[in-house]
Amino acid sequence: MDLLEYQGKQLFAKHGIAVPSGEVANTVDDAVAAAEKIGYPCAIKAQVLIGGRGKAGGIKIAQNAEEAREHAGAILGMDIVGPHGEGPFRVDQVWVEGGSDIAEEYYASVILDRGEKKLLAMVSAKGGMDIEAVAAEDPDALVKRHIDPSGFDAAAARSIVADAGLAEDALDDAAEVLVKLAEVAREEDATLIEVNPLIVTAGREVVALDSKVTIDGNALFRHQDLAEIADTVDDPQEQMAKEKGLTYVKLDGNVGILANGAGLCMSTLDVVAQAGGAPANFLDAGGGSKAEAIVNALEVIKSDAKVSAILFNIFGGITRCDEIANGIVTASQQIDLGMPLVVRLDGTNSEEGLRILAKADLPNLHQEKTMLDAARRVVELAGGAA
Amino acid sequence: MSIIIDEGTKLAVSGLTGREGSFHGLRNKAYGTDLVAGVTPGKGGQDVEGTPVFDTIAEAVTEAGANTSMIFVPARFAAAAIDEAIESGVETVIAITEGIPVLDMLSTYWKAKEKGVRLIGPNCPGVLSPGKANVGIIPAQFFDPGPIGVVSKSGTLTYQIGNELKQAGTGNSSIVGIGGDPIVGSDFIDILRLYEADPDTELIVMVGEIGGDAEERAAEFIASDISKPVVAYIAGFTAPPGKQMGHAGAIISGSSGTAQAKKDALEAKGVRVGESPTETAAIAAEMLRSL
Numbered sequence: 121m122d123l124l125e126y127q128g129k130q131l132f133a134k135h136g137i138a139v140p141s142g143e144v145a146n147t148v149d150d151a152v153a154a155a156e157k158i159g160y161p162c163a164i165k166a167q168v169l170i171g172g173r174g175k176a177g178g179i180k181i182a183q184n185a186e187e188a189r190e191h192a193g194a195i196l197g198m199d200i201v202g203p204h205g206e207g208p209f210r211v212d213q214v215w216v217e218g219g220s221d222i223a224e225e226y227y228a229s230v231i232l233d234r235g236e237k238k239l240l241a242m243v244s245a246k247g248g249m250d251i252e253a254v255a256a257e258d259p260d261a262l263v264k265r266h267i268d269p270s271g272f273d274a275a276a277a278r279s280i281v282a283d284a285g286l287a288e289d290a291l292d293d294a295a296e297v298l299v300k301l302a303e304v305a306r307e308e309d310a311t312l313i314e315v316n317p318l319i320v321t322a323g324r325e326v327v328a329l330d331s332k333v334t335i336d337g338n339a340l341f342r343h344q345d346l347a348e349i350a351d352t353v354d355d356p357q358e359q360m361a362k363e364k365g366l367t368y369v370k371l372d373g374n375v376g377i378l379a380n381g382a383g384l385c386m387s388t389l390d391v392v393a394q395a396g397g398a399p400a401n402f403l404d405a406g407g408g409s410k411a412e413a414i415v416n417a418l419e420v421i422k423s424d425a426k427v428s429a430i431l432f433n434i435f436g437g438i439t440r441c442d443e444i445a446n447g448i449v450t451a452s453q454q455i456d457l458g459m460p461l462v463v464r465l466d467g468t469n470s471e472e473g474l475r476i477l478a479k480a481d482l483p484n485l486h487q488e489k490t491m492l493d494a495a496r497r498v499v500e501l502a503g504g505a506a
Numbered sequence: 507m508s509i510i511i512d513e514g515t516k517l518a519v520s521g522l523t524g525r526e527g528s529f530h531g532l533r534n535k536a537y538g539t540d541l542v543a544g545v546t547p548g549k550g551g552q553d554v555e556g557t558p559v560f561d562t563i564a565e566a567v568t569e570a571g572a573n574t575s576m577i578f579v580p581a582r583f584a585a586a587a588i589d590e591a592i593e594s595g596v597e598t599v600i601a602i603t604e605g606i607p608v609l610d611m612l613s614t615y616w617k618a619k620e621k622g623v624r625l626i627g628p629n630c631p632g633v634l635s636p637g638k639a640n641v642g643i644i645p646a647q648f649f650d651p652g653p654i655g656v657v658s659k660s661g662t663l664t665y666q667i668g669n670e671l672k673q674a675g676t677g678n679s680s681i682v683g684i685g686g687d688p689i690v691g692s693d694f695i696d697i698l699r700l701y702e703a704d705p706d707t708e709l710i711v712m713v714g715e716i717g718g719d720a721e722e723r724a725a726e727f728i729a730s731d732i733s734k735p736v737v738a739y740i741a742g743f744t745a746p747p748g749k750q751m752g753h754a755g756a757i758i759s760g761s762s763g764t765a766q767a768k769k770d771a772l773e774a775k776g777v778r779v780g781e782s783p784t785e786t787a788a789i790a791a792e793m794l795r796s797l
Contacts (some may be wrong), residue, residue, distance in 0.1 A: 122748070169748075204747045204761055232608060234688045234718040234755070237615045252760065269616055309609055311688070312759075338754060339607035341582055369749045382686060382752025383660020383715055386741035390765075391782050393744045402745075404752040435666045437645035467665060468645060491666070492784055 121335045121350045124167045126215040128331030131308060132315075135300050138327045142217025151192035152185055154216040160184055161219035164191045168209035170202040171250075171332070178211060181219060188216075203250070210354070220329060225317035226286055226294065227251050230267070230301045232311040239267040239305055241277070241298055243284040247317035272302045293326035294318070308346070309339030357401070357424050364416040366403060373398025375502045376421035376430035378414075380405045380439060388433045391492055397499030400427045405434075410443075411450035418455055429502035432463045433491055441465040441473030449480045460501040462486045464494035508635030508680040509655065509700040509707075510598060510626065511539075511574060515639045518543040518566035518596070520587045521578030522554050530578065530602075530643050531557075537640040542570040563587075563594035574598045576632070576641050581605035584628065588614050592623045600641050601627035601691070608754065611689040618691055625691025629754065631661035631683035644681060652677020654790060655701035657694055658713035659686050659720075659753070663741060663783060667713065670787035676794055679707040686715070686753025694724035702732050708797055709735050711790050712777075714768055716742035717755045721768035729775040735793050738772050738779045739786040740765045 123131065129139040142158065144167065145151035155162050166178030173179050178200050180191035192214055199208035225248035233240040244262045246254045255262045263284040268276070277295035286294050301313050312334040319329045340347040361368030367382070371389075375397045379385035382404050389399040401424065403417055421430055434444050444465060452461075461484060465473045477487060486501070488494035517534065521527035522544025532555060535541040543566035544554050550561035558570060566572040575591035577584055577599065584603040591599040592614070599618065606628050618625040626633060632642010637651040643661070648669040656678055658664040664681060671677065682697050684690050694712060701707040710732070714721040721740065728736050743765040745751050747758040758764050769779045778793075780786025 202747070206747050232612070232688060235720070235723060237612060237689055239612075269613065306609060309607055311608060336608050336754075337750070338581065338605045339609070342607075367752050369746075369751060371744070371746065379662075381660060381662025382756060383658070383663030383713070383741050384666060386715060386745060386751050386756065387663055387666075387739075387783055389744040390741060394781065399744055402749075402751055435662050435669070437648075437662060437665045438643060467648070467669065490784065492782060 121337050121340070121346070122169045123331070123333040123335065123349065124169065124213070125165060125331050126167060127349060128333035129328065131304060131333060132328050132331060135304050137297055137300050138325060140217040140220055140327060140329065142215050145192070145214050145216055146212065148189060148192045148196060151196070151214050151216055152188045155182055155188035156185060158216060158218050162188065163217050163219055164188060164195060165215045165217070166195050166198070166200060166211040167213040167215050168200050168211055170200060170206050170209050172203040173200060176200045220319060220327060221322040222319045223322050223324070224287055224290065224320035226319070227316045228294070228298055228301060228318045229314040230305045231313070233266065236266060238269060239302060241265050241267055241280055241302065243280050243286070243298065245285040251316060267302055272299060274299055287320060289324055290320045290326055297326055297328070308343060309336040310334060311336050357420055360423060361420045364420065366417055366420060367406065368420060369402040370424070371399050371401055372426070373400045374426050374428045375498055376400045376424065376427040377433070378403045378405055378417050378421065378430065379433040380435065384433065384435055388431065388491065388495070391495040392431065392499060395495040395499045397495070397502060400424055411447040414447040414451040415454050418451055418457065422455070422457060427459065429460045429462065429498050430457070431494055431498040432461060433494060434465050434467070436465070436467030436470060440468050441470040442476060445473035445476035449476065449482065452482050457484065460484050460486060462488060462494050462498040462501065464488045464491055507704050507706040508638055509697070509704050510624065510633045510680060510682060511635050511639040511641050513638050515641065516540050516542045516571050516573045517576060517641055518545055518563055518570065518572035518574070519576045519578060520545040520563060520591065522546065522557065523549050523552070523559060524578060527578035528554055531576070534640050534642070537646050539639040539641060542566065542572050563591050563596065567595040572596055574600065574641060577601040577603055577628070579603055585610035585614050588625065588628070589617055592617050592621050592625070596623065598624045598626070599691070600632050601625065602630060602632055602642055604629040606687070608688050611687065615689055615691060626682065627685040627690060629687040630685030630690070631664070633680060633682050635680045636678050642683065644683065648672055649681055650677035653679060653706065653708035653794065655679045655704065655707035655710045656681040656713070657697040657701070657710065658683055659715050660713060660741065663713055666783045667711065667739065667787050670784055671790060674787060674791035676791055679704055686755050688718060688755040693720045695727045698724060698727060698732055702734060707734065709737070709790060709794050711786065712736055712738045714738065714740045715753070715756050716745050716751065716765050717757050717763045719763065722771040725771040725775045725777060728777055735797070736777050737786060737790045737793060738777050739783060740768045740779060
């Protein structure tokens with residue numbers, strides 16, 4: 121689960137890392153009121169879960185109330201596309217914060233290094249820009265060091281910030297920030313914490329001017345405050361799926377997908393794309409084969425107006441295909457799909473499952489024996505690519 | 507032969523008294539696995555259909571001779587159960603549980619390393635050595651004994667490929683589900699090394715997916731340390747960046763962890779990568795015939 125910039129900063133503040141004070145606003149009037157309270161200059165920053173906001177015009181400095189109104193009006197409601205084509209993300213909230221007098225811009229992060237199975241601290245004196253580009257151009261400019269599982273103290277942190285070439289008079293404070301970022305990782309179950317830029321102000325104070333924080337969704341049971349943030353989902357289908365307890369990811373195609381198991385489901389999306397189609401979603405039905413789960417899944421998929429055909433790809437292991445077939449029959453009595461449903465059942469009790477479906481003779485239901493044939497068929501029925 | 511589990515496996519199941527644990531533990535026993543103990547704190551002295559239950563895994567080791575532990579404990583207690591298993595004296599711990607906080611696994615991973623205990627999972631379907639033993643939730647009916655070693659991040663995708671291999675008339679030395687979490691006890695490399703040393707494994711099928719760099723690391727390792735042919739499959743070419751695709755570890759971060767990068771890394775080292783599960787099984791069967 122990713123946090124918005126201001127949510128990350130609130131987490132930083134909780135752990136004693138200096139951040140500019142600010143307020144969140146959902147309307148232009150609220151943004152102007154916040155700016156008036158904070159004073160000028162102030163920054164109006166789009167709150168969306170993607171980098172590259174500045175380049176996209178999502179961060180503006182206001183010198184007075186008039187500019188605050190103009191910038192908030194332009195930013196609220198805009199769509200921001202990420203540097204890797206993510207999104208677009210609609211801006212529903214802005215964060216208004218006091219302007220900072222920047223002397224230096226650095227980069228600091230603590231991330232989970234999956235390969236090495238350790239937390240990795242990274243620091244650079246070249247902050248305020250795309251750190252992947254900095255590392256590609258000048259690898260030595262980014263100091264990377266694993267955090268010893270047995271502990272991480274000020275001395276270890278100081279050697280990292282010193283090696284990164286940060287200003288001499290900022291080393292102690294920057295080291296303290298790095299120690300606290302590692303503390304945020306451990307105590308808040310964050311798998312990624314990035315501060316870009318970490319600034320030194322004209323008054324030589326070290327302040328986190330931005331935040332990018334990812335919290336481990338599996339650890340939310342021990343973080344009540346963060347769990348509440350996780351409950352807010354923007355996309356209507358994703359919200360509906362969440363309420364029904366389904367693992368669903370919205371995509372932008374027209375072929376609705378339901379498969380069992382995360383790996384098989386990803387693979388199903390891939391073969392549909394190979395067949396020339398565009399998947400509308402990822403939906404892992406899991407081991408559940410109950411009619412209720414199937415009804416829930418079909419309701420979520422159907423509520424996406426783009427979807428024009430659905431593929432149901434099941435390989436029964438422990439899950440039995442006859443139970444799934446009964447679930448499909450029951451579901452079709454409860455919900456009017458109004459579009460073709462292609463079903464591929466293989467694995468445990470698949471023959472019995474296919475017999476149940478054939479007997480029910482459901483309108484608009486198409487059976488295919490293999491995953492590849494099913495993918496081709498659903499793409500054809502969906503009317504080609506979206 | 508086979509890897510990780512075989513006729514000598516003596517299994518203790520943590521969570522055997524629970525609904526899932528008893529269902530799968532007893533299925534494993536019915537397959538022929540030597541189920542020697544269940545473990546549930548506070549339920550020592552009871553039994554599950556004749557299998558004695560102990561309060562601790564250490565007792566299952568000393569009293570019942572367990573050498574392999576399977577963890578079927580709810581997520582928030584599972585890391586502690588794995589830690590207990592690591593200290594208990596078993597050689598192998600297979601953790602099925604999904605949803606364990608990753609930072610808990612970080613410390614558990616290093617505990618297993620220090621003790622020299624082999625940890626498989628978590629969030630995995632377990633290990634099957636056809637005809638010998640089954641520890642976990644893999645449906646054994648799709649796998650016959652044979653010369654192909656399978657290692658995979660995914661459950662159902664592996665059953666799909668296994669079933670196609672069976673229809674092609676071949677079978678498996680072992681099937682190892684390493685799990686779909688960001689931190690797992692054994693990576694592709696650890697299992698590839700075991701298959702390389704296993705005389706009954708002639709060919710290896712490796713099933714990866716988006717997220718992390720375990721496949722890229724495996725590509726390097728295959729080039730330097732594996733003499734047996736390897737066929738790979740990668741899932742998630744259509745996955746968008748920044749979205750978790752079911753498995754906690756299946757996420758593209760920025761531009762890293764993409765399926766294309768993994769495919770490219772493997773092909774650069776001469777590993778054939780199938781376009782679909784079906785093609786992957788077909789390539790494996792064909793390569794086996796030409797060995």
